[in-house]
Amino acid sequence: MPEHRIFATAFAKVYPLYVQKAQRKNRTQEEVDRIICWLTGYDRAGLQRQIEQGNDFRTFFAQAPALHPDSALIKGVVCGVRVEDVEDPLMQKIRFLDKLVDELARGKAMEKILRR
Template structure:
């Protein structure tokens, strides 16, 4: 495997951290699922399947039914890095996902998180 170590991390190990982060701030797993579905095109069954199969983040995005064309509207900073400036396409998708989860946890309006969708 080439690239960053994060690419080989199972999505199933990241997902519960996202849910925990949202729940600590009074939000739900359903909200996380909603933004993940918006970003990747996975439906509920597809998300569950990726969790059960323990696919890597690289495979999670490679198999995504349809990345949302409005994902390019996602801007902001995650871990001190501006997501719109990330050069590696896979790392950018991971950062988009991180930023969306942060926005849910911060209580941002869903219409704003989904970039007006």
């Protein structure tokens, strides 16, 4: 099976789309950053470095300090796919991130998004 093209897509190309999606629903870039940092373990400087370096999603997640232990609690559907059922570990991480940004854009409280 050929590899999905999102793996080789630069995170920096998709990041502004996450921010725009959130901002259209009156959420902020800071909230998007907070979600990304929560999921990946990056601090803001580390996140900024990833964006500036133009790393693809594979590298972005490979260099992430640590996936949050509560990421296993992320459940639901993104693009018609149940995130908890995604078999490819990298694709599942990408779907987790999509799901969290979706929840932010839908107005969910930050405490719920961060699985507290």
